[in-house]
Amino acid sequence: MSQTLSNPPLVSRGVAPVTRLAPVALPGPRLGLGLPALLLLAFGVVPQLGGEYWLGAILVPFLILSLAGLGLNLLTGYAGQTSLGSGGFMAVGAFATFGFVVHGGLPLPLAIFLAGLVTAGAGLVFGLPSDRIKGFYLMVSSLAAQFFFEWLFQKFPWFYNYGSSGTITLPRLELFGFDIGSAQGRYYVTLSTVVLLTWIAVSLTRSQIGRNWMAVRDMDTAAAVIGIPVYRSKVVAFAVSSFYLGIAGALWAFLYLGSASVQSFGISRSFQVLFIIIIGGMGSIAGNFIGAAFISLLPLAIDHIAQGFFAGHVDAGLLQNIQKAIFGLLIIGFLIKEPDGLARLLRTLGERLSNWPLRF
Amino acid sequence: MNLFLETLIGGLLAGTMYSLVAIGFVLIYKASGVFNFAQGSILLFAALTFVTLLEKGLPFVAALAVTIAILILGAIVIERTVLRPLANRSPMTLFMATLGLSYVVEGAAQGIMGAQVHALDLGIEDVPIFLGDVLISQFDLVAATTAVALALILALLFNNTRIGISLRAVADDTRAALSVGINLNRIWQIVWAVAGIVGLVAGMLWGARQGIQFSLSLVVLKALPVLIIGGFTSIGGAIAGGLIVGAAENLAETYVGPYIGGGITPWFPYFLAIAFLYIRPAGLFGERALERV
Amino acid sequence: MSIPATHAASPSAPPLLDVRGVSLSFKGVKAISDLSFSVARGEICALIGPNGAGKSSLLNVLNGVYVADAGEVVFQGEHFRQIEPIDAARRGIARTFQNNALFRKMSTLDNVLTGLARHTRSGLLSQALRLPGARREEARLREKAEAILDFLDLQAYRDFTVGSLAYGIQKRIELARALVSSPTLLLLDEPLAGMNAREKAEMSAFVRDINRDLGITVVLIEHDVGIVLSLSDHVVVLDYGRKIGDGAPDAVKSDAAVISAYLGAVH
Numbered sequence: 001m002s003q004t005l006s007n008p009p010l011v012s013r014g015v016a017p018v019t020r021l022a023p024v025a026l027p028g029p030r031l032g033l034g035l036p037a038l039l040l041l042a043f044g045v046v047p048q049l050g051g052e053y054w055l056g057a058i059l060v061p062f063l064i065l066s067l068a069g070l071g072l073n074l075l076t077g078y079a080g081q082t083s084l085g086s087g088g089f090m091a092v093g094a095f096a097t098f099g100f101v102v103h104g105g106l107p108l109p110l111a112i113f114l115a116g117l118v119t120a121g122a123g124l125v126f127g128l129p130s131d132r133i134k135g136f137y138l139m140v141s142s143l144a145a146q147f148f149f150e151w152l153f154q155k156f157p158w159f160y161n162y163g164s165s166g167t168i169t170l171p172r173l174e175l176f177g178f179d180i181g182s183a184q185g186r187y188y189v190t191l192s193t194v195v196l197l198t199w200i201a202v203s204l205t206r207s208q209i210g211r212n213w214m215a216v217r218d219m220d221t222a223a224a225v226i227g228i229p230v231y232r233s234k235v236v237a238f239a240v241s242s243f244y245l246g247i248a249g250a251l252w253a254f255l256y257l258g259s260a261s262v263q264s265f266g267i268s269r270s271f272q273v274l275f276i277i278i279i280g281g282m283g284s285i286a287g288n289f290i291g292a293a294f295i296s297l298l299p300l301a302i303d304h305i306a307q308g309f310f311a312g313h314v315d316a317g318l319l320q321n322i323q324k325a326i327f328g329l330l331i332i333g334f335l336i337k338e339p340d341g342l343a344r345l346l347r348t349l350g351e352r353l354s355n356w357p358l359r360f
Numbered sequence: 361m362n363l364f365l366e367t368l369i370g371g372l373l374a375g376t377m378y379s380l381v382a383i384g385f386v387l388i389y390k391a392s393g394v395f396n397f398a399q400g401s402i403l404l405f406a407a408l409t410f411v412t413l414l415e416k417g418l419p420f421v422a423a424l425a426v427t428i429a430i431l432i433l434g435a436i437v438i439e440r441t442v443l444r445p446l447a448n449r450s451p452m453t454l455f456m457a458t459l460g461l462s463y464v465v466e467g468a469a470q471g472i473m474g475a476q477v478h479a480l481d482l483g484i485e486d487v488p489i490f491l492g493d494v495l496i497s498q499f500d501l502v503a504a505t506t507a508v509a510l511a512l513i514l515a516l517l518f519n520n521t522r523i524g525i526s527l528r529a530v531a532d533d534t535r536a537a538l539s540v541g542i543n544l545n546r547i548w549q550i551v552w553a554v555a556g557i558v559g560l561v562a563g564m565l566w567g568a569r570q571g572i573q574f575s576l577s578l579v580v581l582k583a584l585p586v587l588i589i590g591g592f593t594s595i596g597g598a599i600a601g602g603l604i605v606g607a608a609e610n611l612a613e614t615y616v617g618p619y620i621g622g623g624i625t626p627w628f629p630y631f632l633a634i635a636f637l638y639i640r641p642a643g644l645f646g647e648r649a650l651e652r653v
Numbered sequence: 654m655s656i657p658a659t660h661a662a663s664p665s666a667p668p669l670l671d672v673r674g675v676s677l678s679f680k681g682v683k684a685i686s687d688l689s690f691s692v693a694r695g696e697i698c699a700l701i702g703p704n705g706a707g708k709s710s711l712l713n714v715l716n717g718v719y720v721a722d723a724g725e726v727v728f729q730g731e732h733f734r735q736i737e738p739i740d741a742a743r744r745g746i747a748r749t750f751q752n753n754a755l756f757r758k759m760s761t762l763d764n765v766l767t768g769l770a771r772h773t774r775s776g777l778l779s780q781a782l783r784l785p786g787a788r789r790e791e792a793r794l795r796e797k798a799e800a801i802l803d804f805l806d807l808q809a810y811r812d813f814t815v816g817s818l819a820y821g822i823q824k825r826i827e828l829a830r831a832l833v834s835s836p837t838l839l840l841l842d843e844p845l846a847g848m849n850a851r852e853k854a855e856m857s858a859f860v861r862d863i864n865r866d867l868g869i870t871v872v873l874i875e876h877d878v879g880i881v882l883s884l885s886d887h888v889v890v891l892d893y894g895r896k897i898g899d900g901a902p903d904a905v906k907s908d909a910a911v912i913s914a915y916l917g918a919v920h
Contacts, residue, residue, distance in 0.1 A: 331460025
C-alpha cells in the first residue's frame with residue numbers, strides 16, 4: 001500500500017510475511033441464479049411484506065448507507081486512499097440537490113444527478129493533493145473537506161435558502177409527475193438508484209480503471225513502473241467515490257430524513273461509513289451491503305435485548321454508549337480475526353457448508 | 361499592533377494545548393508505528409475518571425494517583441488485547457483498530473461515568489493580566505508552562521533513563537532492538553501509559569477551561585494537522601506544530617475570518633497542513649524514509 | 654582494465670541503451686560512480702557484482718525510480734537526464750523487482766492485465782457503463798493477457814490471488830506482467846533468486862525464449878555465475894558502483910580484476 005510515512009518502526013519492516021496457506025482462489029464473476037433471485041425479492045416481495053416502518057425507517061436508510069459505503073469503498077477499499085470526509089461529501093450532494101431544485105427549478109432526478117457531478121468535482125479538488133501526500137497524511141485532505149463543507153453550508157444561508165433553522169426540505173417528492181412520498185415510493189426509488197449504481201461500480205472494478213486502482217492500492221511504486229497513471233487513477237477514484245457519496249447524501253436528506261441540516265452529515269457520519277466498509281469488507285462490493293445491514297440492525301438488536309432483559313429500565317443514553325462500545329469492540333475484533341470483513345467470513349462459511357459432509 | 365500581538369500570543373498559548381495532545385501521539389507513533397486515533401478518547405477518559413473521583417470526595421492527590429493507576433492498567437490491557445494480536449499488520453489496520461478503540465473507550469467512559477458536563481476547578485484564576493499593554497489570559501499562561509515543563513520532563517526521561525534509551529532503540533531499528541533483548545511488549549505498555557498520563561494532564565487543563573465533556577475527545581482531530589506540520593516522530597516538532605497551528609488559526613480568524621463569515625478555525629488548520637505538506641512532505645522535524653524497491 | 658565489448662549486433666548499429674557517466678549517491682554514500690556501458694538491440698546483457706555493487710540502483714535509474722546525480726541515459730536515441738517511471742514504461746522499458754512487486758491481493762490474470770494499463774484507450778464513462786467500445790477493448794486485452802499466461806505456463810494460477818502463491822510462481826507472474834506490454838527493453842532484477850535448480854532452469858529457458866522468439870532486449874541482474882555465462886551475450890561487472898569488467902561472457906570470465914573482485918570470491 002501507499003503508506004510511505006517517515007520512519008514507521010514496525011516490527012515487520014522489510015520482511016514480507018511468508019504466506020504458507022493454501023492458494024486463495026478469487027470468487028468467480030457470476031452469482032448464478034442468486035442475483036436475479038435477490039432482485040426479485042427486493043423489487044417484488046419485500047415491498048409487499050414490509051410495512052411502512054420497515055420500508056421507510058429500516059430498508060431505505062440501509063440501502064443509502066450501502067451506497068455511501070460503496071462510494072467510500074471504491075476510494076479506500078479499491079484505490080487504497082484513506083478518507084474521513086464521507087459525511088462532508090454527502091452534505092455537498094444534499095445541499096447541491098436542494099440548490100438545483102429550489103434555486104434552479106430542476107426536477108428531482110436531474111437535480112440529484114447534477115449534485116452527484118458537483119460532489120465529484122469537489123472530491124476531485126480534495127483529491128488533488130494525493131500526488132504529494134500519501135497514507136495517513138492524506139487524511140488531512142479529507143478532514144479539510146469535511147470541516148470546510150460543514151462550515152460552508154452552515155455559514156451561508158443561500159445554501160439552505162435563508163430558512164431560520166438551517167435545514168433543507170423539499171416540499172413534495174416527485175418523480176416524473178408521480179408522488180414518491182410514501183414509504184413504498186421512497187423505497188423503490190432508492191432501490192433502483194442503488195441497483196444501478198452498484199452495477200456501475202461492479203463494471204468499474206472489473207475494468208482497467210478498477211485494476212489500476214487496486215494496483216495503486218497494493219503497491220504504488222510498482223504501479224508507476226509498469227505504466228499505470230498513478231496520480232490520475234487516484235484523482236479519478238476521489239471523483240467517482242464522491243459522486244456516489246453525493247448521491248447517497250441527497251437520498252439521505254430527502255428520501256430518508258425528509259429534512260436535513262449540516263448536523264446530519266457530521267464527522268460521525270464519516271466514521272459510520274468507514275465502519276460499514278471495515279465490518280463489511282474492504283475491496284468487496286457485497287461487503288458494503290453486509291456492513292450496512294449489520295450497522296443498521298445491530299442497534300435494533302441491542303435495543304431489543306436491553307428491553308427484554310431490563311424491561312425498559314435502561315437509560316437511552318447508556319444504551320447509546322453500550323452500542324458505541326460494542327461497535328468499537330467489533331471493529332477491533334474484525335481487524336484481528338477477519339481483516340477482510342463479513343463478506344469474506346460469509347464466503348468462507350458458505351464454502352465450508354458446501355463441502356459439509358466432507359469436512360467442516 | 362496590540363491586537364496583532366494579543367492574537368499571536370493568545371494563539372501560541374492555546375497552541376500549547378494542541379502540543380500536549382500531539383506529544384501523546386508522537387510517543388506512541390515512535391514506539392509502535394501506530395497512529396493512535398484513540399488519544400482523544402483516552403484524554404476524555406482520563407479527565408472524566410479524575411473528575412468523577414474528585415466528585416466522589418477523594419482528595420486531589422489520591423484522585424490523581426488512582427487515575428494514573430487506571431491508565432497504566434488500561435495501557436496493559438490495550439497492549440495485550442489490541443496491539444499484540446495486531447503486531448506486524450499494516451499501519452492502516454492499526455489505525456483503524458485505534459478508531460475502534462476510541463469508540464470502546466468513549467462508550468465505556470460515558471457509559472460508566474455519564475455524559476453530563478463536569479466542571480473542574482484546578483484553582484487557577486482565569487483573570488487576564490497585562491504584560492506591558494498586551495492582555496494575556498493567566499490560565500493560558502499556566503497551561504502553557506505546564507505543557508512546556510511536561511515536554512522537558514519527557515525529553516529528559518527519554519534521554520537519560522534505561523526505558524528511554526530502549527524506546528529510542530525501538531524507534532530507530534525495531535529488529536535490532538529485539539535482537540539485543542529489548543522487550544517490545546513492555547515498551548508498548550509503558551509508552552501507552554505515558555501517553556495516557558500526558559492525555560490526563562491535557563484533559564485536566566482543557567477540561568478546567570471548557571468543562572469535561574464529550575467534545576474533549578474531538579481535540580484528536582486538531583492534533584492531526586499539528587502532527588503533520590511538526591512531523592510524527594519528534595516531540596519538539598509536536599510542540600512547534602502546536603504553536604504554529606494555534607497562532608495561525610488565531611491570526612487567520614482575526615484577520616481573514618471577518619471577510620468570509622468567520623468561524624474558520626475548524627477547517628483552517630487542515631488547509632494549512634496541506635500547504636505545509638507541499639513544502640515539506642515529512643513535516644518540519646520528521647524524517648522521511650527512503651522508498652526501497 | 655575493461656575489455657572491449659563484443660556485441661551481438663553489428664558494431665555500426667547504434668545501441669538500444671547507452672548509459673553515459675551515470676552517478677548516484679544516497680545521503681553522501683556513492684552507490685554508482687561514473688558508470689558507462691551500452692546494450693545492443695536484441696542482446697541479453699547481464700549485470701553482475703557483489704551485493705551493494707549498485708546493480709539494482711542502476712535499474713532504478715534506468716526506469717526513473719531514482720534520479721541520477723550526474724550523467725545521462727540514452728534510450729533509442731532519446732537523451733534523458735531524468736525520466737519519470739511512467740514515461741519509461743510508455744517508451745517500452747518494463748521491469749521486474751528483486752523482491753516481488755506484485756499486487757498481492759489481485760488475481761494472477763488481473764496482475765498481468767495491469768501491465769496493459771498504458772494500452773487502454775476507452776474512458777471512464779465507457780468503462781463504467783460497459784459500452785461496446787470498452788467491452789471490445791477489454792476482450793482484446795484479456796486475449797493478450799491469456800496468451801502471455803499460456804506462453805509462461807501460468808494458466809493453472811489464473812484466478813488465484815498472487816499473495817497466496819509460491820515465490821517462484823510469483824517471479825514468473827511478475828515477468829508476465831512486464832512482458833504483456835510488449836516492451837522493447839526488459840529489466841529483470843534477480844529473476845532466479847530463491848529458486849531451486851529446476852525452477853532456475855525453467856526460468857532461464859523462459860528468458861531465452863523471450864529474447865529469441867519475441868526479440869526483446871534483456872538486461873538482467875543475477876548472482877548465479879554459471880547461468881549468467883550460459884545465458885547472456887554480454888556481461889557488465891560492477892564493484893562498489895564502478896564498472897570493472899564489460900564484454901563477452903568468456904572474456905569477462907578470464908579477466909583478473911573480475912575474478913579477484915567477484916568470481917573468485919564465489920567459487
